[in-house]
Every structure is written in structure tokens, then in C-alpha cells.
Amino acid sequence: MIITLKDGKREFANGLSALDIAGQLSQELKKQAICARVDGAITELWKPIDHDCALEILTFEDDEAKRVLRHTASHVLAQAVKKLKPNAKLAIGPAIENGFYYDFDVDEPFTPDFLVDVEKEMARIVIKNDRFEGFELPRAEAIQFMQERNEPYKVQLIEDLPEDAPLSFYKQGDFTDLCAGPHLPSTGKVKAFKLTSIAGAYWRGSEKNKMLQRIYGTAFADKAELDAYLQRIEEAKKRDHRRLGRELDLFDIRDEGPGFPFFYPKGMVLRNLLEDYWRQIHHEAGYEEIKTPIMLNRALWERSGHWDHYKDNMYTTKIDDMDFAIKPMNCPGGILVYQRKLWSYRDLPCRSGELGLVHRHELSGALHGLMRVRCFTQDDAHIFMTPEQIRDEIKGVYRLIDKVYQTFGFPYKVELSTRPENAIGTDEMWALATEGLQGALDDLAVPYTINEGDGAFYGPKIDFHLEDSLGRTWQCGTIQLDMNLPERFDLTYTGPDGEKHRPVMIHRVVLGSIERFIGILTEHFAGAFPLWLAPVQVKVLTITDRCDEMAKAVRAKLEAAGIRTELDLRNEKIGFKVREAQMMKIPYMLVLGDKEVEDQVVNVRTRKGDTIGTMNVDALLEMLKQQIATKALQ
RNA sequence: GCCAAUAUAGCUCAGUUGGUAGAGCAGCGGUUUCGUAAACCGCAGGUCAAGGGUUCGAGUCCCUUUAUUGGCUCCA
Numbered sequence: 002m003i004i005t006l007k008d009g010k011r012e013f014a015n016g017l018s019a020l021d022i023a024g025q026l027s028q029e030l031k032k033q034a035i036c037a038r039v040d041g042a043i044t045e046l047w048k049p050i051d052h053d054c055a056l057e058i059l060t061f062e063d064d065e066a067k068r069v070l071r072h073t074a075s076h077v078l079a080q081a082v083k084k085l086k087p088n089a090k091l092a093i094g095p096a097i098e099n100g101f102y103y104d105f106d107v108d109e110p111f112t113p114d115f116l117v118d119v120e121k122e123m124a125r126i127v128i129k130n131d132r133f134e135g136f137e138l139p140r141a142e143a144i145q146f147m148q149e150r151n152e153p154y155k156v157q158l159i160e161d162l163p164e165d166a167p168l169s170f171y172k173q174g175d176f177t178d179l180c181a182g183p184h185l186p187s188t189g190k191v192k193a194f195k196l197t198s199i200a201g202a203y204w205r206g207s208e209k210n211k212m213l214q215r216i217y218g219t220a221f222a223d224k225a226e227l228d229a230y231l232q233r234i235e236e237a238k239k240r241d242h243r244r245l246g247r248e249l250d251l252f253d254i255r256d257e258g259p260g261f262p263f264f265y266p267k268g269m270v271l272r273n274l275l276e277d278y279w280r281q282i283h284h285e286a287g288y289e290e291i292k293t294p295i296m297l298n299r300a301l302w303e304r305s306g307h308w309d310h311y312k313d314n315m316y317t318t319k320i321d322d323m324d325f326a327i328k329p330m331n332c333p334g335g336i337l338v339y340q341r342k343l344w345s346y347r348d349l350p351c352r353s354g355e356l357g358l359v360h361r362h363e364l365s366g367a368l369h370g371l372m373r374v375r376c377f378t379q380d381d382a383h384i385f386m387t388p389e390q391i392r393d394e395i396k397g398v399y400r401l402i403d404k405v406y407q408t409f410g411f412p413y414k415v416e417l418s419t420r421p422e423n424a425i426g427t428d429e430m431w432a433l434a435t436e437g438l439q440g441a442l443d444d445l446a447v448p449y450t451i452n453e454g455d456g457a458f459y460g461p462k463i464d465f466h467l468e469d470s471l472g473r474t475w476q477c478g479t480i481q482l483d484m485n486l487p488e489r490f491d492l493t494y495t496g497p498d499g500e501k502h503r504p505v506m507i508h509r510v511v512l513g514s515i516e517r518f519i520g521i522l523t524e525h526f527a528g529a530f531p532l533w534l535a536p537v538q539v540k541v542l543t544i545t546d547r548c549d550e551m552a553k554a555v556r557a558k559l560e561a562a563g564i565r566t567e568l569d570l571r572n573e574k575i576g577f578k579v580r581e582a583q584m585m586k587i588p589y590m591l592v593l594g595d596k597e598v599e600d601q602v603v604n605v606r607t608r609k610g611d612t613i614g615t616m617n618v619d620a621l622l623e624m625l626k627q628q629i630a631t632k633a634l635q
Numbered sequence: 636g637c638c639a640a641u642a643u644a645g646c647u648c649a650g651u652u653g654g655u656a657g658a659g660c661a662g663c664g665g666u667u668u669c670g671u672a673a674a675c676c677g678c679a680g681g682u683c684a685a686g687g688g689u690u691c692g693a694g695u696c697c698c699u700u701u702a703u704u705g706g707c708u709c710c711a
Contacts (some may be wrong), residue, residue, distance in 0.1 A: 016660065077696055102706095110638065110639065111638095111639080112639085112640095113639085113640075197705090198639085198640095198705055198706070199638080199639060199640085199703065199705090199706085200638065200639070200707065201637060201638025201639070201705030201706070201707060202637095202638080202639080202640095202706070202707045202708090206707075206708075207708080208636080208637070208707080208708050208709090212637055212638055213638090213707095214638075214639090215638090215706070215707080217706075243704095247646080248646085254703095255702095256684075256701075256702045256703080257702095259701090259702065259703090279711090282681090306685055314709095314710095317647075359711090361710085361711090363709075363710075364636050364637090364679055364708075364709065364710095365636070365641085365702090366636065366637070366638090366707080366708085366709095367708080367709060367710075368703090369704095372711090373709095373710075373711085374711095379711065380711095381711095464711095475710095475711080476710070476711060477711070478711090479711070500668065510711065512711090513711040514711045516711085517711060518711090542671085544668080544669065544670055544671095545668045545669070545670095546668065547668080572667080572668070572669095573669090573673095573676060574667095574668090574670090574671095574673085575669070575670050575671055576669090576670085576671065576672065576673070576674095577672085577674080578671085578672095579670095579671045579672055580671090580672035580673055581673090583671095583672055583674085584672075590671080592670070592671060594669095594670055595670095596670085597655090602660090604670085604671080606671060610672085612670090612671065
């Protein structure tokens with residue numbers, strides 16, 4: 002038998018397992034073998050290999066091995082919970098990004114104290130070091146097996162698997178679970194784990210189903226790695242935009258307005274700069290700006306379909322006995338703007354953008370700082386065009402979004418969502434629309450994932466996701482094709498044939514919502530915004546009051562040149578003033594003492610802690626202007 | 636909305652088995668004029684989220700409501 006290892010061919014005796022081979026290679030491996038990839042597929046280490054194959058031994062450094070480790074940990078978790086609460090019914094327990102969870106149906110919700118007990122029980126199981134043993138059962142026996150153990154969720158899982166699917170089970174100690182595998186060889190390999198939280202979670206993710214109790218945890222190769230991870234989480238919390246918003250005096254959400262954010266003066270500076278930038282790039286990209294009313298009458302919302310399908314999320318009111326609704330979306334207003342005149346194919350595409358303030362009554366439990374609010378400003382635009390223009394237009398929007406995200410240095414993920422079950426429109430229209438989006442992505446050679454059936458009922462969409470400090474992703478940009486509203490509002494343009502045609506409409510946002518984008522921005526830069534966005538760009542710090550006059554003059558000169566400058570003339574030590582400016586993450590501090598006054602220069606310090614040295618104000622201005630003009634990320 | 640936890644000064648947090656509410660920072664008043672992340676002294680600041688209950692007595696125990704946090708669902 003010849004096994005091709007990752008780094009070349011090796012011959013081994015027949016019937017050896019990957020574990021045996023790993024043992025033989027232990028000198029070379031240096032790291033502990035966790036699982037193996039045989040001919041590309043992940044498998045357990047202990048399974049005998051009796052054929053020629055390509056073998057790769059994975060260590061904890063491999064992401065796939067980490068998933069196997071965490072999945073194994075979830076089995077240990079389930080075993081521990083069953084031991085402590087034999088009546089708990091098992092649902093599912095997968096590995097997830099950075100950890101794992103297991104869902105249980107229990108009579109009483111779990112408590113934090115119980116979590117401590119479970120951790121102790123898990124530690125006992127790990128010490129016992131039970132081997133994982135896999136076996137398969139025919140369908141009927143598998144169902145009977147789980148019925149006998151009173152595991153209705155497992156029975157349901159089996160019943161929903163395809164008829165011919167192999168039904169594999171894994172047993173460690175006295176615990177057996179339905180599972181596709183693979184696992185580590187034994188429970189003892191789960192060395193460093195921690196249960197992190199308890200949460201309610203609906204069975205199969207549907208709120209129509211029963212809510213189960215979920216336990217989250219994480220596991221690492223060793224304690225050092227686990228501690229490093231927990232440390233990283235603590236550090237990430239310091240970047241939380243909710244915390245920084247308050248500390249840097251940018252924005253906050255008060256109990257008096259759940260989901261309705263306040264922007265304070267400094268936050269408003271940041272916000273206005275973003276909006277200025279937005280206007281500039283949209284002007285360059287051929288958009289015209291409009292503004293539509295925040296509140297419109299019921300008839301409009303009935304025609305758009307929102308009254309019937311979105312009313313639960315809308316704030317409504319009655320004026321002069323007529324129903325009105327505050328807009329949850331800008332599109333109906335944008336459509337009324339389109340309808341103000343007759344359109345020729347020569348005028349298309351028509352791109353009109355709007356920084357539109359929308360209100361949505363989101364579920365209270367969904368609110369999250371600036372990331373999920375109940376009133377927010379979408380940097381919306383609606384583009385009306387002929388079907389032939391779809392592909393190029395989508396490409397244009399994509400490039401615009403890409404350009405903006407690159408300006409901020411944001412990595413992003415692209416997802417294409419296709420036709421859902423409750424879709425309207427013909428197969429033909431969906432095929433055309435989906436091809437338009439997919440074609441554009443393919444033309445641009447963009448990596449993307451497909452969310453089958455996750456599109457809006459009115460059309461497919463491309464979503465752009467950005468990460469927050471804890472790695473949670475938030476949808477920001479989106480490009481959505483709409484095959485519904487043009488019909489409902491009977492939108493037309495006149496073609497070269499003199500006949501009326503239906504335009505294709507897309508909704509798109511680049512930043513998504515100004516609020517969410519500011520949240521992402523704040524976490525990404527940990528509050529240390531690039532110079533061009535910093536609410537305060539420069540702070541002048543004096544050492545004694547003999548420098549006050551020059552300090553005021555320096556500030557006046559910088560302000561006159563458009564640099565946002567603050568002055569600290571307080572009777573405090575320079576260390577104290579530096580510390581404060583530093584904590585406010587002000588990009589440049591100008592220290593002025595007797596020496597600087599005499600030489601008519603400023604001593605420049607950055608928020609990174611570097612002292613650049615002295616220079617005259619003109620040279621400083623030159624440097625600042627350069628950085629601002631290029632929107633340098635630093 | 637659902638599951639769980641939490642709510643004490645502007646901020647970060649103490650507050651023991653129920654017995655008159657505390658610290659640091661920030662603020663204000665002084666002293667100090669100082670060289671790159673915290674000078675010193677003093678003062679003031681709270682209907683303990685709101686409402687109800689148990690008790691001689693509630694920040695502390697119970698109930699309701701509100702908000703927040705972590706998830707689920709939903710979504711920019």
C-alpha cells in the first residue's frame with residue numbers, strides 16, 4: 002500500500018490506521034495529530050487504511066482539525082448534560098466559528114450554576130479518556146434505537162435524512178449519539194475547553210418550533226491557546242462601538258429611546274464627513290440626489306405592498322382621519338420621483354440617490370447598539386434601466402461599493418441570494434435577474450457564496466458583509482433587483498420602437514445604513530479614525546501659560562486651513578494633557594513649551610506615541626493636508 | 636417577540652445573613668507653571684431603573700413593567 006503524504010510518497014503496512022502512521026511519523030510531525038484527510042475527506046485517525054491514498058495528518062493548527070476538536074467537545078458536553086440531567090433530550094451539537102454548541106430540550110432552563118457543574122462533569126469525562134467508537138445501523142433500527150432512548154429530536158433527524166443515507170452512530174463511554182463524525186480518537190484529547198454561555202434557540206431555527214436550551218462553548222489545543230483566545234475576546238470588547246461611542250463622546254443610545262440613537266457633536270462631525278464623501282463619489286458615479294418625505298399616506302403603502310406585508314414593522318398614525326405611515330424603506334418615494342415625468346430609453350439608466358431616514362419597529366431583542374436600530378439613514382439609491390443594462394449597471398454598483406470599502410480598508414464578504422419559495426414573478430424573469438447578478442460577479446471575478454433561496458420575494462440580491470470587533474458579520478452594502486414594484490406602480494419608459502416598456506429597478510446601498518457603518522468604522526479603527534475622519538484632528542497642548550498666546554495663534558491658523566483643532570490651556574502637567582488627548586485618540590498632539598515659543602515651532606506627537614519632532618506650522622499643515630487628501634489609513 | 640442574565644453617582648464598580656449608601660476616575664474650589672499616558676488638598680454629587688408587595692425595617696427578598704447584555708428569530 003502506498004500512501005502519498007502531503008510532502009511525498011511513503012509506503013506503510015496494510016491495515017494501519019492514520020493514527021499508527023502518525024505515530025510512526027511523530028518525530029517529523031512534532032505537533033499532536035488530531036485527524037486525517039484521506040483522499041481529500043476528513044476522517045478519524047483510528048480508521049484503518051487499506052488502500053492507496055493521499056493522506057494528510059492534521060494538527061491543531063489546521064482549521065478543519067479545530068472543527069473536529071470542537072465537535073468532539075460538543076459530544077463531551079452532551080454526555081455531561083445527560084449524566085447530570087438524564088431527562089434532557091438531545092437536539093444538535095455542531096462546531097461553529099470559534100467554538101461549538103449543543104441544544105437540549107429540558108423542563109427547566111439551564112442556570113449559570115449548572116454550567117459550572119457541567120464543566121466539572123466534562124473534565125471528569127476528559128480524564129476518563131473514553132475512546133470514540135463508530136458503528137452504523139439500518140434506518141429502522143436506528144429509529145428504534147433513538148425511540149428506546151426517548152430522543153424524539155434524533156428520531157426526527159433520522160426520519161428527515163434521505164432513505165439511502167448511511168446512519169452512523171458514535172459511542173464514547175456510556176453515551177451514544179447519532180453523528181456523521183469525525184471525532185478525535187478519545188475524549189482525553191479535549192484538553193482545553195470552556196463553556197461560554199447559555200441561550201434559548203428554536204428547534205431547527207424556526208420560531209414556530211419549541212425553544213430549546215443551547216450551551217455554547219469553545220475548545221483549543223491547549224490551555225495557553227484557550228487563554229489567548231479569551232484574552233482576545235476581552236480586548237475586542239474594548240473596541241465595542243457602544244463603549245467607544247460613549248468614551249469618545251460620539252454617540253449613544255439612551256433608555257428613553259430604545260433603538261433610536263443620539264449623535265453628539267463629535268459624532269455628528271464624523272457623520273457629516275461620511276455624508277460629504279458619499280455625495281462626492283455618487284456625483285462622480287452619475288447619481289442625482291433626491292429627498293423624499295419621511296411620512297406618506299396609506300394608499301401609497303397599500304400599492305407598494307408594505308401595508309399588507311410589512312405593517313408590523315411600521316410606525317403608523319392618523320391625521321385628519323387619514324392613515325399615514327412613517328417610511329420603513331425609501332423605494333415608494335423614489336418611485337414617485339421617477340413617475341414625475343415620461344422617460345425615454347435614452348435617459349436610462351436613471352440613478353437617483355437619497356440619504357433616507359427610515360423607521361422600522363424591530364423586535365426589542367434584536368436591537369444592538371448602532372448595528373441594529375429602529376431608525377436609521379440608508380444611503381439608498383434606485384436605478385431604473387432597460388433589461389440589457391442590468392449586467393453593466395450591477396458591475397458599476399459593485400465597483401462603487403468596492404471602492405468605498407477599500408477607502409476604509411474594510412475586508413468584506415459577498416453573498417448572492419437566489420429565489421425564495423414565496424417568490425413572485427415568472428421563472429423567466431428570475432432566471433434573467435439572477436443571471437444578471439451572477440454574470441456581473443463572474444465578470445468581475447469576485448469570490449462569493451450563494452445563499453440558495455435567501456433572496457427577497459421580489460428579486461435576487463447581492464449582499465456585502467462587514468465584520469465587527471468580535472467577528473460577527475453585519476450586512477452593509479446590498480444590491481437588490483426588484484421585479485415587483487415596477488409592476489405594482491406600472492412604471493414605464495418609451496423604447497426605440499415607440500412602445501411603452503417596463504424598466505428594471507434595483508435598490509442598492511453602499512454603506513448600508515450610516516449608523517451601522519459608523520458602528521463598524523468605530524470598531525474597525527478602535528476609535529482611532531483616519532485623519533480625514535477624526536472629529537478632532539489636532540490638539541494643541543501647552544506646558545506653561547507663557548505659551549498660551551502662541552497656542553491660540555497656532556490653533557487659529559490650523560482652523561483657518563480647515564483643520565479641526567482643539568486647545569488645552571488648562572493648568573495641568575503635560576503628561577496629563579497628553580494622556581487625555583491620547584485616550585480621545587486624537588491623531589496629532591502639538592506640544593508647546595518655552596523652547597517651541599522661542600523657535601516658533603510646534604513639537605508633534607502622534608497618538609501612536611511617536612514624537613515626530615519640531616516643525617513649523619506651515620510644514621505641519623502641508624503634512625496634514627497630504628494625509629487628508631489621500632484619505633490615508635495610517 | 637422568545638430564552639437567560641443584569642440594572643447602585645456622568646463613567647467603572649464595591650455594598651456581608653435585610654439594620655441610616657461607598658471608592659476610583661470625571662466635575663467644582665484652592666495650591667502648584669510643571670517637557671510627552673494620571674501633581675497635591677478640599678468640596679459637591681445617588682427617590683439604589685420604575686411601580687407594587689413581604690417586613691418593625693428593603694439597594695439587598697417576592698411580583699409586574701421598562702431598559703440593557705448574550706443568544707434564537709428577523710434584518711441595513
